Amino acid sequence: MRRRLLLVSTNYAPEHAGIGPYATQIAEHWAAGGHETHVLAGMPHYPAWSLDPAYAGVWRRTEERAGVVVHRRRHTVPARQTALKRAAFEASVLAHGLLAPPSMARPHAVLAQLPSLAGGVIGARLAARWRVPYVPVVQDLMGAAAAQSGIRGGDRAAALAARAETYALRRAALVGVIHETFVDKVAAMGVDRRRIRLVPNWSHVQGPSGSRAETRRRLGWDDAETVVLHSGNMGLKQGLDILVEAARRDPKIRIVLLGEGNQRAHLEELGADVPNLDFMPPVGDDAFPDTLAAADVLAVTQRASVLDMSVPSKLTSYFAAGRPVVASVAAEGGTAQEVLRSGAGVLVPPEDPDALLAEIRRLGADPTAADALGAQGPRHVEAHLTRAAGLARIDALIDEALGGPST
Structure with missing residues (x-):
């Protein structure tokens, strides 16, 4: 069945590091499979934490990349990481994503990548608005990361991050985690273990070919x-x-x-x-x-x-x-x-x-x-860790959230 799917990920191509390549490959895989695929993303800035010059002055933009409709929303880009600046970054992602959601028909499901925190909350809110399954994939938990970061104000940031993550994860139909070490942490936030699925990342680059x-x-x-x-x-x-x-x-x-x-x-x-x-x-x-x-x-x-x-x-x-x-x-x-x-x-x-x-x-x-x-x-x-196996696990996660066979 041809589906309409929304992926919420602050990071997306042309970003080449972190979670951006995974979001890109998921969305392009869906589009190649004949699904109408939309992505709600931020402006390219990672890992340099500097806005891509091609997007300077852009407030909102809708573009098509490899058959995927990408809806970009402007946000702050802190060159230095402090608790306050990171909070401002997340708040700007959240506010703009909720005030100007993607212009699209009701999707069948919403998948979001955590982090960012804002992306998780946006995904949960949009899925609730449309009354469709919401499926977050936990790449990292920012509450724990903030507490260990050494950033000034990290403890307060950790508490706020944990509240946002708990909000997003408890509203999920299913929760994907990229490593088994996340299972206990996600369960401690009030998520039933029976709704947690292991979806490991894959190797998103090819092997070497030169001398x-x-x-x-x-x-x-x-x-x-x-x-x-x-x-x-x-x-x-x-x-x-x-x-x-x-x-x-x-x-x-x-x-x-x-x-x-x-x-x-x-x-x-x-x-x-x-x-x-x-x-x-x-x-x-x-x-x-x-x-x-x-x-x-x-x-x-x-x-x-x-x-x-x-x-x-x-x-x-x-x-x-x-x-x-x-x-x-x-x-x-x-x-x-x-x-x-x-x-x-x-x-x-x-x-x-x-x-x-x-x-x-x-x-x-x-x-x-x-x-x-x-x-x-x-x-x-x-x-x-093949790409085919990783993407198949993501497909199975969406299938199950939509009422298909359990994995």
């Missing part, structure tokens, strides 16, 4: 040096100071930070005197897989105070690249569990540069072992 040696030459990476690459958002939660310190302690290791984020300027200042620390702007989708694969080690880091239940989108891309992962994260979190499950990486304690360097040196000194470890990543992707 590692040629890519390294193009990037200026010497074959004799060990290159450690971190890709994605440079925010407070990532605790990337540890990689700056690692580069400072061992000049034989090149540390590359690829991407954008509100902490990039701070990190550049912190590492201004470290010659083996490089900053790279985001690369296009065509070059991204080969860039990851050209590194010797791929790094994922989090601050010691962060017990992150989510699995960062970079991790599925790392697995597809076929390089070993060193994860400087809490052993109890979702990231650590997924690294161990994949067999493609090792864990070290967060904010411990000596432990991090020890693993990097070990892998750099034994390329055969590093290659064998990294090779587990594509196998894990093929077995568990």
Whole structure:
């Protein structure tokens, strides 16, 4: 049956990091399947937290991308993250989304990605207005993240975020979570466990296709040096100071930070005197897989105070690249569990540069072992994280919410 579906996601293409690629691939999958697909999104700004110049001065815009009708609404874009500025961001998303909802006929169902908080609330309100099933997918819980963020006013922000998340999740027909570590938290908000479904993210990039040696030459990476690459958002939660310190302690290791984020300027200042620390702007989708694969080690880091239940989108891309992962994260979190499950990486304690360097040196000194470890990543992707499997789980979630067979 041809359906009319609405996806609410503050982040959407052309944003290439975070949850934006997942929203884009879900919507384009629906459209390719013959469904009338609408997306309510914000203005492109992530991960740089800077408005895409193509949308400067735009208040509202409706555009078509790959058969999807995208309804964009203006909101604040805080260059620096404080509790007050993040609240203003969420409030502006919420207000504009509710005051100017998509101009469309009544959909069959509404799916929303959390975060943002505002997107979850908007999805719940619009679904109630239309009297159709509402299905949120929890990519992260902002209440817990705000409490651990280190942002001034984080405790108050955490309480407000938890209230908004509880409001949105309790009104859902079904709740999707990307990792099993979210189940207890969502249930504690008053959601019946029988309405929670596991819908893991998938690897949203293709595997590498070019020559590692040629890519390294193009990037200026010497074959004799060990290159450690971190890709994605440079925010407070990532605790990337540890990689700056690692580069400072061992000049034989090149540390590359690829991407954008509100902490990039701070990190550049912190590492201004470290010659083996490089900053790279985001690369296009065509070059991204080969860039990851050209590194010797791929790094994922989090601050010691962060017990992150989510699995960062970079991790599925790392697995597809076929390089070993060193994860400087809490052993109890979702990231650590997924690294161990994949067999493609090792864990070290967060904010411990000596432990991090020890693993990097070990892998750099034994390329055969590093290659064998990294090779587990594509196998894990093929077995568990293919795009087809991930999108099929989303389809099953919508089918069940609309009265189809239970999964």
